[in-house]
Each structure stands twice: as C-alpha cells, then as structure tokens.
Amino acid sequence: MKNFKVLLLTCVALFALTSCFEDMDDNPISTIEINDFVWKGMNAVYAYKDEITDLANDRFNSNDDYTNYLNEYASPEDLFESLLYLPNDIDEFSVIVPNYLDLEQLLQGTTYSNGMAYGLVKLPNAAEDVIGYVRYVMPNTDAEAKGVTRGMIFNTIDGAAITESNFSALLNPTTYTIGWADYDNNGTTVTLTDDIITSNNETLTLTKSPYTENPILTHNVLNVSGSSIGYLMYNGFRIGNENLDELNNVFAEFQSAGVSDLVLDLRYNGGGSVDTAIWLASMITGQYTGEVFFKEKWNTDILTEFEQSNPEALLNPFVTQMTKRNTNGDITYQQSINSLNLNKVYIITTRNSASASELVINGLSPYIDVVQVGSTTRGKSQASRTIYDSPNLSKENVNPNHKYAMQPLIYEAQNADGYSEFYNGLSPDPTFQISEYYENLGELGNIEERLLAEVIADITGLSRASLSSQEPREPIKQISDQNFKNPFRFDMVDDRPLEFNLIN
Template sequence: MKNSLKYLSLFLLFALPLSFFTACSEDEELVKTKEKTEEETEPTDTGIDSETLMVNNFIEDTMSIYYFWNEEMPDINPEKQEDSEEYFNQLLKSPDDRWSFITDDYEALINYFSGIQKSTGYSLMPMYLNATSNQVIAFIEYVHRDTPAEEAGLKRGDMIYKIDGEIIDDQNYSDLLSRDIFEATLGELDANNEITEVSTVNIEAIETNLHPVIESTVIDTLGQKIGYLAYSSFVANYDTALVNAFSEFKNAGVTDLIFDLRYNGGGAVSTATLLGDMIVPPGNSGNTFIERVFNNFLTNEFKRDPTFSTDDLKIKFEENGFNLGLDKLYVLTTASTASASEMIIYGLEPYMDVIQIGTTTHGKYYASTTFSDQKNHNWAIQPIILRSINATNSIDYSKGLDPDHELSDYFYLFPYQLGDPRELFMAKAISVITGEPFIYEDEMSGLKSANIRLEQAQKFKKNLYPKRSRMWVEPSELLKLKK
C-alpha cells in the first residue's frame, strides 16, 4: 500500500481532523502542497500531465487504505493512466460495488448531500406507452415543495409525453427529460391507450433546496390514528423537519406509523440514526442499531489503540423525547428504496415488527464518505468504506429486502396524492393495519397478468437519476468512534 502509513495518520478515526473530509490536512509533513505553476500542467516523464498524476496519486493513496475492498483492487500503475475517472472506476470491485463514484466538481457534490440541486422539483418514472411501442411516457411520482414544478401546478400522476414538442422515446428520453429549460406537454390516456393532449407548461430548473419531507399527515379511521410520512432523501440539514413531523404525530396520539420510502434512495446515516431513535420501541436505549465493518487494514489499525473497544464500531439507540412508543412499523418500498432507507428496516427489525409493503428493495448495505484535496484540485471521490450489519447480523447481502405484502407501484393507474387513503399503497397499508378488505383487490388481480414492462421502467429511472441509491457517513459520525 503506497504511502499507507503517511495517509493513515490523516484519517485515523481516533484523532481524525474534521477538515480531512472537506479538504486534505494542511500539515506540511503529511501532505506536501505546492504552488501551482504553469509547469505543473506540462507532461511528465510518465507521459501524463502533472495535474492528472496528482489526482491519480490521490486516488491510489486514498483507495488503498479506506476502500472496503482494498485488498481486491487490481494493480494498476497510476502514472500511466491519462483519464482519472476511468482509472478510479477500474479499481472498483465488480459486481459487488455499484455505488462508489468520482467527480471533478467537489462543490456540487457537497451541495447534493445538503439537498441543494439544480432541479425542476419533481421525480419522474419514465415507462413504455405499451408492450410493443418504443414511445416513452413519464409520470410524476411526487413534487417537492417550493420548486418550479409546484409553481407550474404539476402534481403526482401527471403524465408528460412531449418535451419541446418532441415525442419521447427510448432513445431520446434521457436527453429530453434532463433539460434545464423546456416546454412539457401533458397528456391523458383514454380507454384505447391513446394519448389526448391536456396542456403545456414551461419549466426552468433552478438551484434549489429540495425539502425531503414530501407529505406528513394523520388519518383517523376505524378507531386507528395513523401517522403517514413520505420521505424522499435522508438529508441531515432537514432533521428538524423530521423531528417536527414526529412531534405532531406524538401530540396527535398516533397508534400506527406508515413510513413511505418508495422513492427514497438513501442519504446520511446520522439521519437514519435519528429516525431509529424516534421509532424503536421504548426501553432499547443502549442497544445496537447498526454495527460498522471496515476493511481489515483499518480494523487492525483501530485495534492497535489501547482504548479501542468493539462498541466504538456500533451505533446505539439513544432516548428521544419524540419517540412514538409503537411496537410496529409499516414501511412502503419499491426497487428505488435503498441504503439508509433499507437501514431503517433491517436496523429496527430485531426490536419490533417491521411490516414491509411493496416490492423488493435495492439491496445496498454499504456506506461511503467524501475524500478530497481541495488545496490542489477540485476532484473528490466517494468510495464505499464500510458495510452495515444489524444487531442479529441477519442480512442477506446478495439481494434486497423482500416485502411481507407484495404490491407493485401502479401509481399512474391510481393517481391519488401521497397520504390520501385512496392512494394504492396507502389503501393497502390501512387494510393491513385495520384488517378491513383492500379496496383495490379486484383491480390487482387483473393487473398481475398485464405486461407493462415495469422492469424496463426501473432501468429508465436509474439512467435518469444516476445519483440516487447513495448512503454516506459524515465525518462527525466517524469521529464518534473515539468516545
């Protein structure tokens, strides 16, 4: 491991400088910083320019120590790699690692993790018009508050079938649906699966804060007070909004909680921990929510510290004044439910009955953190550095979490708004909670045999939103390894 001891001293979680995750240490003995000169961009005797070599060395030094699969990385000479992004991707363990990534825009990455994005403010599910057509239609899954989409009057269930007057298909969907300024043509499907134009709206994506609490409400039905929370991303900047929602649930005396994570690709582990504290049944303070497993090199280095304890690797529940005092949790899931969203399910399962309604989740049980060297370049890498296990170590890492009640997300056929008791998943959850018949049972029987190419729709969505399915560990969490 080239320079491993040098760089380990930057990271050691027992004396970790917080600045490392936003910029490399300024210690001259550990990181030799240089004034950038014109000569630095000139080709070196290795055949690549000095700046590329600097980035490549940063990648190698960091990955060789912190990458979860560091012992399985191929032996590639960084001095011969002209493309830093390609070099980084070649180091990743395939097919296990589908999540580590590199960027040449550190500031944009940090904004993304803070919930700041250039966005229209809606989430789309592109799908084929029918079983044989190559035409694609895009349904709105949800709309964030205070965004261009909300201002344009768009809502869940609206269908976009043209962008700038051009019909969407499986070749142009990514380009058309990713535009920043455009005219969207909305349509409706008739009984013959023909599209009728409804209206057009002009939209411009802006840099905005995307509030992850999409909907929060309490439903009083059949003697049950059911709290409902639709949540799109685990963003620590909005933890106060989560606490406020749980405060309202507690004051309302909710008897059941439906946590809608269908469209949530993960986020900050610290926020998942906060949620765990507010959901886990009382009396579990001090019990393990999640245990973190690092690579052998780091683990052995931790053990060399005489004050190290295996408890340092565990995230434990803490008492929370907004805990709801429930013994069951109802979670709504799809294949888009990933990372921190899955952590809520498997982290709480040893302590309460977690009833999962929907489809199998994404299957990501790993977390990353940000490494950068802002003094020398604007590149940053986000490698997987740890695996999460629950208190009973009962996770099958080869697949996602399977539902207790299987239900596909046919929201475009039942276009009620999130939190409405008539919305498909909400109706199913209410049925499971109350024991009353599922109001769409007959319709579901007919849909199960229909070929609507939902698997391909998930591929469209993944291509449209490549940054989703991420879970990251914040520096403050790693610092907690040293009590």
C-alpha cells in the same frame, strides 16, 4: 461520533515522487498527482479493497513500479473505475468528481429543479417510446405554480417523443416544454400490452432553478375506524439542523395525537445521512436505547485497527439524542428525540427506496415487526463518504491545486443479526407486494391511495377486496427519474469525523 486512526500500510514514499511532482505553486497539477490521490484514498478506505488486486498493500515493489502503474491511466476517472469491485453488480455507486463543490451541493440536496418529480417507464408494447408520469410536485417551484399535479402523464419534450436513448438530452436543459398525454388502460389494470398512450395536444413550459428539497413532503394523522395512524412521506435523510428539527417535531405531533400505528412512506427515498437514519429509527422505537442498530464492516486493514483500538466504535446504537460534532469534537447541534416506542411499523417501498431507507428497514427488523409494503428496494447496504486530497483525506488542508474528490463505498452496514447482503433489494412479503398504477396514482397521504389503502386495511382489519390477491401486473421497465444526473441519488453518507494517520 467517532474519531479513529487508520494505518495506511503502503509505499509511504508516494510523497517523495519529486521527479513527477514539482512545486505546484509554479506548475500546473499533473495527472499523476491526482492519480496518486485516487490510489492512496481507495487503498485506505475502499470497502472492497480486499477484493481488488491493484489495491493490495504489497502491490508495488518500488517507487518506479508505482509511478509506471499510475502513468498507465490517462485520467483519474480511468484509474478510479479500474479499482471498483463488480461495478455492474455490487458497486455501481462509488463516484469520482472533478469538482468537490458540486458534490457537496448535491449531497446537501441542492439541485437544479423545476419542481416536477417524475418517473420514466416503458410499457411492454412499446418499441422505443417512453412515458413520463408525475410522482409528486415540490412546493414553491415552477411546476407547482403552473398547476402540475401527481399522476399527470407526458410523452414528448419540445415536440420529440421520449425514448431510452434521448431522455437525458431532452430533459437536461434548464427550460423545456412538456407534451401531456392521456393514459387508457382499455379497462384492464393487470394487462399492459393493450394500454394506449395518446397525446392530447396540451403543453407546458417549465424552467429549473437552484432548489433544496424539503425531505418531508407531507405528514398527517389518519383517524380510521378507531385507529390513530401516523403517516409520513419522507423523501431524503437530510442532516441539516432545520430538517432534523422538523422531523423531530413531526414525531412530537404523533406523540401528542396518541398515534398507535405508523406508516413511513419511503417509496421515493434514495437515502442520505447515516446519522439521520439512526435518529429516525430511534424516533420510531425508543425502547432499545443502547442496543445495536447497525454494525460497520470495513476492509480488513481498517477493521483490524478498530478491533485493536476501539471495537465499540464499529457499533451504532439506538439513541435518545440527536448530536452533531465538528472535527474538534465540539457539539454543534443537540436535541432530545421524540420517540413513539412502537413494536411495529409499516414501511412503503419501491425500487427507488435505497441506502439509508434500506438501513432503517434492515436495522429495525431484529427488534420490531417491520411490515414492508409495495415493491422490492434498490439493494444498497453500503455507506460512502467524501474523500479529499489531503493528509487525512478530509477537507482540512486540502490540496489547493485541484478539486477532485471521491465518494467511494467505505463499509457495509450490518444489522444486529449481521445481515447486509441484500444486493438484489429487500422485498415485501408476497401478501404486501403491490405496484403503483401509473394511470391512477392517487393522492399521497389519502387513505384511498393504492399502497396506503393496503396498509390501512391491514391495521384496521376492514373487509375489502385484497389488492395483493389480484393477478400480478405485467412488469414495466423502469427507465429513470428526475435525478438521472445526480450520481448520489442512491446514497448512504457517513460524514462523521475521521482521523487518519499516514504512518511512515
């Protein structure tokens, strides 16, 4: 855990703009005060501050100059978006929200869900129509109770065909009725232009409710041809104590079973806690304690402060214990890590694998053989944190007059070799580039499931027709998934204690 001080080298007279900021106990919050918070927070911590002219420490010549600048933006959202670096390329992930309570729930993994995790795709021969496919079903949900299973196909919601333009409106309501469909690939698995989707007149009504997903969907030990293979389907890097205990217990089971090979299935894992990524990597290995798992590359001001005061704080090593501390530095959770001491790991990925998932792949690569199987990941090497309107930008002493908060990117996570620029994603070796077939997904964790079968064949050396040697399948346009309303579905969160000093 880290405690450090950051110099805010800006107009410290921001707090003296009394002409705009009257007593908030007697007057409603003004847009300019929230805009002040937005600029101040982004100036302090934004990873790409050096690239944004309007965030320069010498941007304003006077208080009036600064005030006029803030007044140019009608809303905090407008100002925030103007400060993002290449939002269609590099930073499509930083977010501002009007209510940090909603943000906190999302980051904890709590959403409204009917339990059906799905993907939305458009086939090459489709003009507008989109189909949905069930990726998996969450336990103890409406979808599970009503018999929804992985691989089911749907093409209508409340009787309306799903399209790119209407899917969010159709799937947003708390309750909706799904129209199921049959998928006929016309006897070809590679060519998609001749595939046929036909409604089968079967429907099902599903209702959402508050739900916190367990990130461990399934795990088991596969004994195949003398090999003891651990398999873990992990869908989110959660930081809750129970989640951490369960993850550590899975690795204890793998230890007891004498697992010699590990398959980490991150195909639907959009990310989560930086700490959890460090701990998972330490569970996979164990022989690199104290070595650098990843390094933090902040903006120049913060990086300089680190290098002058505590350069070691930029380095995040492999560890033997999971330890959480509060803002006072007191230990609130601690457990010894169960490690497998592996020199090789297989990691299943898709375009939905992002952030903390990519951190595990990138961070382990300098040390062990990481065999990536599936398709290219999302391409997000940056961490974020929640920034509140308070003297130290934490929730302590937060401004009571509004609930705006930001979740900006704060640093790039570089592996021990200094690599972090995988903005287009991390790709498997061509030998292991394999796609899921939506018409025949298979059961997760089953040795016959398409992606897992490829891994097992490589581990065991069993003779088979190579899946990866087939002619590449025609590309399918990925539209969205069940998390389309969650702006943090591809996130890597560093919520470790910070101490900011705003120096006059």
